[in-house]
Amino acid sequence: xxxxxxxxxxxxxxxxxxxxxxxxxxxxxxxxxxxxxxxxxxxxxxxxxxxxxxxxxxxxxxxxxxxxxxxxxxxxxxxxxxxxxxxxxxxxxxxxxxxxxxxxxxxxxxxxxxxxxxxxxxxxxxxxxxxxxxxxxxxxxxxxxxxxxxxxxxxxxxxxxxxxxxxxxxxxxxxxxxxxxxxxxxxxxxxxxxxxxxxxxxxxxxxxxxxxxxxxxxxxxxxxxxxxxxxxxxxxxxxxxxxxxxxxxxxxxxxxxxxxxxxxxxxxxxxxxxxxxxxxxxxxxxxxxxxxxxxxxxxxxxxxxxxxxxxxxxx
Amino acid sequence: xxxxxxxxxxxxxxxxxxxxxxxxxxxxxxxxxxxxxxxxxxxxxxxxxxxxxxxxxxxxxxxxxxxxxxxxxxxxxxxxxxxxxxxxxxxxxxxxxxxxxxxxxxxxxxxxxxxxxxxxxxxxxxxxxxxxxxxxxxxxxxxxxxxxxxxxxxxxxxxxxxxxxxxxxxxxxxxxxxxxxxxxxxxxxxxxxxxxxxxxxxxxxxxxxxxxxxxxxxxxxxxxxxxxxxxxxxxxxxxxxxxxxxxxxxxxxxxxxxxxxxxxxxxxxxxxxxxxxxxxxxxxxxxxxxxxxxxxxxxxxxxxxxxxxxxxxxxxxxxxxxxxxxxxxxxxxxxxxxxxxxxxxxxxxxxxxxxxxxxxxxxxxxxxxxxxxxxxxxxxxxxxxxxxxxxxxxxxxxxxxxxxxxxxxxxxxxxxxxxxxxxxxxxxxxxxxxxxxxxxxxxxxx
Numbered sequence: 001x002x003x004x005x006x007x008x009x010x011x012x013x014x015x016x017x018x019x020x021x022x023x024x025x026x027x028x029x030x031x032x033x034x035x036x037x038x039x040x041x042x043x044x045x046x047x048x049x050x051x052x053x054x055x056x057x058x059x060x061x062x063x064x065x066x067x068x069x070x071x072x073x074x075x076x077x078x079x080x081x082x083x084x085x086x087x088x089x090x091x092x093x094x095x096x097x098x099x100x101x102x103x104x105x106x107x108x109x110x111x112x113x114x115x116x117x118x119x120x121x122x123x124x125x126x127x128x129x130x131x132x133x134x135x136x137x138x139x140x141x142x143x144x145x146x147x148x149x150x151x152x153x154x155x156x157x158x159x160x161x162x163x164x165x166x167x168x169x170x171x172x173x174x175x176x177x178x179x180x181x182x183x184x185x186x187x188x189x190x191x192x193x194x195x196x197x198x199x200x201x202x203x204x205x206x207x208x209x210x211x212x213x214x215x216x217x218x219x220x221x222x223x224x225x226x227x228x229x230x231x232x233x234x235x236x237x238x239x240x241x242x243x244x245x246x247x248x249x250x251x252x253x254x255x256x257x258x259x260x261x262x263x264x265x266x267x268x269x270x271x272x273x274x275x276x277x278x279x280x281x282x283x284x285x286x287x288x289x290x291x292x293x294x295x296x297x298x299x300x301x302x303x304x305x306x307x308x309x310x311x312x313x314x315x
Numbered sequence: 316x317x318x319x320x321x322x323x324x325x326x327x328x329x330x331x332x333x334x335x336x337x338x339x340x341x342x343x344x345x346x347x348x349x350x351x352x353x354x355x356x357x358x359x360x361x362x363x364x365x366x367x368x369x370x371x372x373x374x375x376x377x378x379x380x381x382x383x384x385x386x387x388x389x390x391x392x393x394x395x396x397x398x399x400x401x402x403x404x405x406x407x408x409x410x411x412x413x414x415x416x417x418x419x420x421x422x423x424x425x426x427x428x429x430x431x432x433x434x435x436x437x438x439x440x441x442x443x444x445x446x447x448x449x450x451x452x453x454x455x456x457x458x459x460x461x462x463x464x465x466x467x468x469x470x471x472x473x474x475x476x477x478x479x480x481x482x483x484x485x486x487x488x489x490x491x492x493x494x495x496x497x498x499x500x501x502x503x504x505x506x507x508x509x510x511x512x513x514x515x516x517x518x519x520x521x522x523x524x525x526x527x528x529x530x531x532x533x534x535x536x537x538x539x540x541x542x543x544x545x546x547x548x549x550x551x552x553x554x555x556x557x558x559x560x561x562x563x564x565x566x567x568x569x570x571x572x573x574x575x576x577x578x579x580x581x582x583x584x585x586x587x588x589x590x591x592x593x594x595x596x597x598x599x600x601x602x603x604x605x606x607x608x609x610x611x612x613x614x615x616x617x618x619x620x621x622x623x624x625x626x627x628x629x630x631x632x633x634x635x636x637x638x639x640x641x642x643x644x645x646x647x648x649x650x651x652x653x654x655x656x657x658x659x660x661x662x663x664x665x666x667x668x669x670x671x672x673x674x675x676x677x678x679x680x681x682x683x684x685x686x687x688x689x690x691x692x693x694x695x696x697x698x699x700x701x702x703x704x705x706x707x708x709x710x711x712x713x714x715x716x717x718x719x720x721x722x723x724x725x726x727x728x729x730x731x732x733x734x735x736x737x738x739x740x741x742x743x744x745x746x747x748x749x750x751x752x753x754x755x756x757x758x759x760x761x
Binding site for chain 2: 066067068069146147150151152153166169171172173174258259260261262263266274275277278279280
């Protein structure tokens with residue numbers, strides 16, 4: 001995430017403005033030039049690390065390229081292959097399934113946690129505790145959950161077996177694997193998402209709740225009539241960001257299931273990675289990356305429009 | 316509004332992209348030869364070799380890097396791309412085809428490697444289709460049946476019983492009967508007893524090592540091999556895979572069918588990272604496990620478990636079978652110190668080094684004298700390795716075969732890995748492999 005901030009240029013007179021002007025006869029930089037100066041580092045970074053790789057990636061998607069020999073232009077062949085590749089469509093399907101479960105559960109849970117944090121407690125310790133899973137690296141979280149959920153050796157299944165229920169192959173069965181990975185990532189990200197929403201809630205003026213309470217509104221009514229409408233822009237931005245992140249799930253899959261069983265968790269990013277670094281098909285991998293970029297762009301614009309993320313009902 | 320939409324798009328773009336970091340230059344000088352290997356068990360043995368080598372070549376210094384199997388190949392690939400590859404690395408036949416294709420290996424024709432200096436077949440596997448040699452044989456391994464002595468005793472069986480099994484894809488023969496007998500459910504009933512509960516098995520007769528991808532090395536290959544099936548139309552660099560073969564598919568159906576009967580641990584019990592067959596064996600969850608010779612010291616290290624190894628069962632061809640695989644040392648094309656690297660590889664492939672390695676008793680070196688040293692070292696540790704060495708010594712009773720060596724090996728893996736999991740994990744019919752086989756052969760046809 002990039003946060004661009006600007007502040008009005010200020011001049012700090014060191015020892016008298018007039019004196020300084022005498023010493024420096026040239027005109028000070030205009031606002032535009034100064035702004036450009038401030039923006040330049042970010043723009044250069046954007047161009048070098050984002051814009052150029054993206055453009056190059058798009059170009060590579062029209063080539064056959066194994067990274068070790070020069071790319072060879074093959075036109076739309078990679079895209080043709082993609083359209084006819086059942087594994088690609090399967091990957092897209094499991095990715096969408098993952099995003100639905102992950103974002104659905106995560107957003108509802110995060111919203112609940114955020115509201116509870118705001119309405120019930122002032123404890124900053126509790127706020128910190130909610131965030132702790134986020135402090136763990138994705139890979140570590142994945143491995144820990146993999147151990148805990150292992151069908152035979154995992155403590156989770158030991159408990160399930162002790163209760164008398166059949167062991168559940170959480171990460172080894174095609175029906176369970178995607179929901180399990182989605183839930184592992186909910187566990188890790190829900191606190192962070194809750195914190196973002198909590199920040200949004202803090203911006204809602206308290207007098208609205210007071211007025212509603214005077215009018216005899218219930219807690220639920222205040223939630224639906226005050227909290228939700230006023231939180232909408234924040235919620236929308238959070239959704240856009242988490243959906244983008246969710247579509248790019250990779251590390252948890254890589255350490256828990258490696259795309260299996262069969263292709264049940266072969267999410268798009270994992271398939272792209274395997275094509276590029278396992279099979280050295282960088283051209284095809286680039287084409288699929290471009291497809292992912294297009295999908296995400298469309299989803300982002302649609303989300304942005306539907307949720308009117310740029311407007312607020314406040315004030 | 317338009318600007319904001321654009322900003323949101325830019326955000327999407329930003330988050331879509333991933334970066335990668337460069338590697339370290341490795342700090343090599345003209346004296347240094349960098350050497351990578353994945354097996355931590357073997358590190359001390361090769362370090363001992365390096366010591367002797369450095370004594371003979373005071374101008375050279377071998378620098379070791381040991382990485383776990385998965386990281387090893389990822390880092391090696393990244394190294395080839397970024398130019399931070401080692402001078403010399405331990406190579407696996409499964410990866411050889413791809414590396415040869417990508418032209419990242421240095422020819423080793425001038426090392427004077429002779430087929431006859433090594434155990435049969437080991438040296439010739441490392442000659443690519445262009446006729447050049449890209450690897451110097453380092454070691455070899457076969458697959459055999461590890462068994463838990465106590466469990467076998469408790470079942471009223473002997474070591475001889477386990478070494479004299481035969482099987483066929485129709486009823487599984489005495490092999491299936493034996494592993495059924497070794498299977499125990501939670502009520503203490505054996506797999507061949509009435510009332511056996513296949514859904515609540517406490518000890519499986521046979522541990523699972525997953526679906527086996529396209530090679531089935533420690534899974535189904537002892538069976539497909541002794542049924543007479545071969546991976547491809549030619550011994551090396553074939554153009555056609557045979558996963559559509561009816562014999563192959565009938566063996567696969569029988570083998571994975573053992574899991575449905577409750578004798579073989581199911582696919583869901585397996586995890587490539589933490590729950591391979593040796594872990595199931597160590598946890599007392601399985602009475603036997605097919606595993607490779609490179610795992611002998613791992614099994615020997617399991618506390619409280621006394622193990623034995625048995626020869627693979629005799630198949631429909633009247634022979635026993637095992638894959639015989641061999642690793643090699645390869646020099647990279649981008650090696651900074653090519654002359655030093657080749658010297659080191661020549662030494663690694665020599666009797667002197669292989670005997671040193673053999674004395675550690677952790678792996679079978681490729682030269683006959685190295686192998687003898689290893690057998691003696693295992694014996695000293697009280698481990699009988701004859702079921703691993705017999706395939707090499709007794710060609711009449713045993714058929715040995717190599718990993719499939721073809722072009723597009725990475726693609727074959729990428730296609731077969733999920734396809735076999737689909738058969739084992741999801742119960743798909745083995746005839747579905749026809750389609751996968753067509754896709755593979757289409758690639759090889761290009």
